[in-house]
Amino acid sequence: MNEYRILPEPPRPRSGVSGGRPSNTRxxxxxxxxxxxxxxxxxxxxxxxTLNDERGVSSINDCLPNVAVYNFSTNSWRHVEEGLFPVGRYLRGKAMNNVYHNGFCHWVAPTETPCDCVAIxxxxxxxxxxxxxxxxxxxPITEGIWFKYWTIGIQDDCLSVLHVEESRRSFGLWMMKGGFWTKHLSFELFIERYQPVGFWRNGEFILESYPLGGDRRLVLYxxxxxxxxEFGITGVRFSVRFLKESLVTV
Structure with missing residues (x-):
């Protein structure tokens, strides 16, 4: 329908104590x-x-996380405060992968150090x-920014995560069924190293090649x-977003 909406300016970050953004933060x-x-x-x-102080260190642990919600029906923002907890060790990457499923929005959330269990x-x-x-x-993955080795999506109407092992050639698909994570499938790509970018149709995944030199490529496995x-797309960095037409008109 070629429609778009210009949102009003979101509320500024504020502290749970003073009501204003903590000093010396950005x-x-x-x-x-x-x-x-x-x-x-x-x-x-x-x-x-996510807030950083003047040293570039996350400072959101010193205040409530700045979470705001925009309602489409009222065309307005408001702060969310009740029931929140400090999230300074999470969501420190830009444009983190997320998915909506059954009334919840989910993010793969990086923590301060690699561990054997990803946080969502x-x-x-x-x-x-x-x-x-x-x-x-x-x-656990120890090389580089480890949360790039995960992507979250929906597979067979189940919350799922795609994980690449440290070699960046072997993948595992995990699905949440009956309150438990179950490994649904594994696959291995022998020629190049890859990292996951997003879910496509059932059994299909968008991956980013990670060559030792040269441009990266976007592929569908x-x-x-x-x-x-091959999509025939090359570049330095990729970010993929999917539109579910039955969810909302963009």
Whole structure:
């Protein structure tokens, strides 16, 4: 329908004590997600801001996390404070991968140090509360920015995460079923090193090649036929977002 909406300016970060943004801080990055509140049948956009102090160190532990929600029906923002916890060790990357599923928005959340269990932050669109969920338990990754080795999505209508091992050639798909993470499939790519970018259709995943030299490439891997399809797109860095047309008109 070629429609778009200009949102009003979001509220400024504020401290739980003074009501204003902590002194000597700046906004390091913002993370957004869109979803439906199944109780009010209203679409919402949730924004989480990470603050850094003048040294470039996360300072959000000193105040409430700056979480704000935009309501599509009222065209207005408001701060979310009740039931939140400090999230300074999470969401420190820009444009973190997220997915909406059954009334919750989920992010793969990097922690201060690599561990054997990925953290997932979930935001209830109805109760407007952040929660932490433990992801699948896998061997820890120690090289570079480890959260880039995960991506979150929906597979067979289940919350799922795609994980690449430290070699960047072997992958595992984990699905949340019955309250437990189950490894659904594994696959290995022998020629190049890759990192996950996003979920496509069932059994298909968008990956980014990670060559030792030269431009990176965006490819589609079909696990059903063990085939890689080239998009013909090269560049330095990729970010992929998917539009679910039945969710909201953009």
């Amino acid at each position: 906004i390091f990055c913002c993370n957004y997600a869109v979803g439906l509140d199944p109780m009010s049948n209203d679409f919402k956009l949730v924004m989480i801001q 932050l979930s935001f209830s669109m109805s109760e407007e509360v952040l929660q932490e969920m433990r992801g699948p338990r896998v061997p 079909d696990s059903n036929y063990n085939q890689i399809r």
